[in-house]
Amino acid sequence: MSLQQAIIDFRGRFRGTVLEPGDAAYEEARKVYNAMIDRKPRLIVQCADVADVIAAVRMAKNNNLPVSIRGGGHNAAGLGVCDDGLVIDLAPLKYVRVDPSSRTVLVGAGCKWADVDHATHAFGLAVPSGIISTTGVAGLTLGGGMGHLTRKFGLTIDNLLSVDIVLADGSFVVASAEENADLFWAVRGGGGNFGVVTSFLFEAHPVHTVCAGPMLWSLDEAADVMKWYREFITQAPEEMNGFFAMMTVPPGPPFPQELQLRKMCAIVWCYQGSMEQANTILEPIRSYRPPAFEFFAAMPYPMLQGMFDGIYPAGLQWYWKADFFKELSDAAIEKHLKHAALLPTWQSTMHLYPVNGKVNRVSETETAFSHRDAIWSGVMVGVDPDPGNRGKITEWAKGYYDALHPFGTGGAYLNFMMEEGEERIRASFRGNYSRLAAVKAKYDPGNFFHVNQNIRPAA
Numbered sequence: 001m002s003l004q005q006a007i008i009d010f011r012g013r014f015r016g017t018v019l020e021p022g023d024a025a026y027e028e029a030r031k032v033y034n035a036m037i038d039r040k041p042r043l044i045v046q047c048a049d050v051a052d053v054i055a056a057v058r059m060a061k062n063n064n065l066p067v068s069i070r071g072g073g074h075n076a077a078g079l080g081v082c083d084d085g086l087v088i089d090l091a092p093l094k095y096v097r098v099d100p101s102s103r104t105v106l107v108g109a110g111c112k113w114a115d116v117d118h119a120t121h122a123f124g125l126a127v128p129s130g131i132i133s134t135t136g137v138a139g140l141t142l143g144g145g146m147g148h149l150t151r152k153f154g155l156t157i158d159n160l161l162s163v164d165i166v167l168a169d170g171s172f173v174v175a176s177a178e179e180n181a182d183l184f185w186a187v188r189g190g191g192g193n194f195g196v197v198t199s200f201l202f203e204a205h206p207v208h209t210v211c212a213g214p215m216l217w218s219l220d221e222a223a224d225v226m227k228w229y230r231e232f233i234t235q236a237p238e239e240m241n242g243f244f245a246m247m248t249v250p251p252g253p254p255f256p257q258e259l260q261l262r263k264m265c266a267i268v269w270c271y272q273g274s275m276e277q278a279n280t281i282l283e284p285i286r287s288y289r290p291p292a293f294e295f296f297a298a299m300p301y302p303m304l305q306g307m308f309d310g311i312y313p314a315g316l317q318w319y320w321k322a323d324f325f326k327e328l329s330d331a332a333i334e335k336h337l338k339h340a341a342l343l344p345t346w347q348s349t350m351h352l353y354p355v356n357g358k359v360n361r362v363s364e365t366e367t368a369f370s371h372r373d374a375i376w377s378g379v380m381v382g383v384d385p386d387p388g389n390r391g392k393i394t395e396w397a398k399g400y401y402d403a404l405h406p407f408g409t410g411g412a413y414l415n416f417m418m419e420e421g422e423e424r425i426r427a428s429f430r431g432n433y434s435r436l437a438a439v440k441a442k443y444d445p446g447n448f449f450h451v452n453q454n455i456r457p458a459a
C-alpha cells in the first residue's frame with residue numbers, strides 16, 4: 001500500500017485530528033515553543049485517546065516513518081517535532097483527576113503544569129514541577145523535573161508513582177514499582193526513549209500559599225551575594241528554595257523604572273511556611289546586602305508558578321547550554337560575573353537551580369537520573385524574539401558555558417540540552433547509561449523512539 005493510501009486508511013480509524021502539509025491547521029501545529037526550530041513533519045496526529053496513540057505507533061512502524069513525541073512542545077532542542085516523520089501530538093489528552101484522600105493526581109500527557117496547578121490548588125495540594133507553568137508535564141517529568149519545591153520534595157520523578165505507556169510494538173503497559181519495574185526505573189530521568197507515556201500518576205503534597213518572589217542586587221554586589229548564597233543554600237531548611245539568576249530587569253512593572261533593563265543578579269525564593277519564619281531565615285542577607293528591589297510576598301502557589309510566563313511566551317528564539325555543579329568556587333564566581341556583564345538581550349539569563357536537599361537523599365541508582373550528588377543544575381539561556389539575534393544569543397550561551405564547564409561535573413540535565421551528541425548524553429547519565437541501554441534493548445530494540453536525547457539499545 002502506498003503511504004498516501006495508508007494515510008487515507010488511517011484517517012478512517014483515527015479519532016483525533018490528522019494533519020498533513022497543506023492542511024489549514026498544519027503550519028500552526030508544527031510550531032514548537034522555540035522559534036529557532038523549523039521542522040516539517042509528513043504527518044501530525046493529535047491523539048484523542050490511548051487507542052489513537054497505539055494506532056499512531058503502528059502506522060509509523062508499518063510505513064517506516066520516524067516518530068517524535070510531543071507533550072507540551074517546550075523542548076528547546078525541538079525534540080517534539082521531526083522532519084518528514086510522524087508527530088504523535090498528545091495535546092488533546094488533557095485531564096487531571098485529584099484524589100484528595102490518597103493525595104494522588106492522575107494527569108493526561110497533554111497537560112501543561114498550569115493545568116495541574118489549577119486542579120490541585122483547589123485541594124491545597126501541589127505536585128513538584130518547574131518554574132514556568134506553560135511547560136509540558138510529560139517532557140519535564142521524563143527528564144527529571146526541578147523547580148520551586150525541589151529541595152523539600154525532590155525532583156518531579158521522585159513524586160511519580162506510575163505511568164501508562166505505549167511501547168514501540170504498539171502494546172500498552174503500566175510501569176510502576178510493582179509492574180515493569182525496570183521500565184519505571186528508566187522513565188524516571190531517561191526521557192522519551194522507552195515509549196509514549198499517556199498518563200502520569202503523581203504523589204501530591206500539602207502546598208497552598210507560599211512566601212515567594214525575587215530579590216535583586218546590582219552586579220557590583222553579585223560576588224558577595226553569590227558567596228553568601230553558596231553557603232546558605234546548603235544549610236537552609238528544605239522548606240526554603242532559592243534559585244540564583246543573572247538577568248536583566250524586565251522593562252515593566254513591578255520593577256522600578258530606574259532598574260529596568262539593568263543587568264543584575266537575583267535569587268527567586270519560595271518558602272513553605274509563615275512570612276514570619278521566612279523573614280527570620282532571610283534576615284542575614286537583607287542585613288548583609290540589602291536588595292536593590294524585592295518582590296517577596298505570600299501568594300497562592302499557582303501564582304508563583306505563572307510569575308515568569310509573561311516574560312517567556314512561545315515563539316522566541318531560544319538557545320541554551322547546561323551543566324551540573326557541586327560547588328561554586330571563587331574562580332567560578334569570577335567567570336559568572338564576566339559573562340553576566342555580557343548578557344546579550346534582556347530575556348537572556350543564567351539560572352542555578354538547587355538540586356540538593358531531598359534530591360541528594362535518593363541514591364544515584366534508584367532512578368535513571370544520576371546526578372544525585374549535584375548541588376546546582378545550571379543553565380545559560382540565550383533568548384530573543386528577533387531571528388536576527390540568533391547568532392548573538394547562541395554565541396553568548398556557548399561562551400558562558402565554555403567558561404563554566406571546567407567547574408561542573410561534566411554532565412548536564414537532559415532537559416536543558418540542545419542536540420549535543422552521544423557523549424553529552426552519556427555524561428548526563430554516567431554509571432546509569434549501560435543499564436538504560438539494556439532497558440532500551442528490551443523495550444525498544446530497533447530504536448524506534450530515537451527523536452529524543454537518544455539512548456542506543458545495548459547490542
Ligand SMILES: Cc1cc2nc3c(=O)[nH]c(=O)nc-3n(C[C@H](O)[C@H](O)[C@H](O)COP(=O)(O)OP(=O)(O)OC[C@H]3O[C@@H](n4cnc5c(N)ncnc54)[C@H](O)[C@@H]3O)c2cc1C
Nearest residue numbers: 071072073074075079080130131136138139140146192197
Ligand atoms: C521556558 C522553559 C522553562 C523551563 N523550565 C523548566 C524547569 O523549571 N524545570 C525543569 O525541570 N525543566 C524546565 N524546562 C525544560 C523542560 O523540562 C523541557 O524543555 C521539556 O522537554 C519540556 O517538556 P514538553 O513536554 O513541553 O516538551 P516536548 O517538546 O513536547 O517534548 C520533549 C521530549 O520529551 C519527550 N516526551 C514528551 N512527551 C512525551 C510522552 N508523553 N511520552 C514519552 N516521551 C515524551 C520526547 O522525547 C520529546 O521529544 C523548561 C523549558 C522551557 C522552554
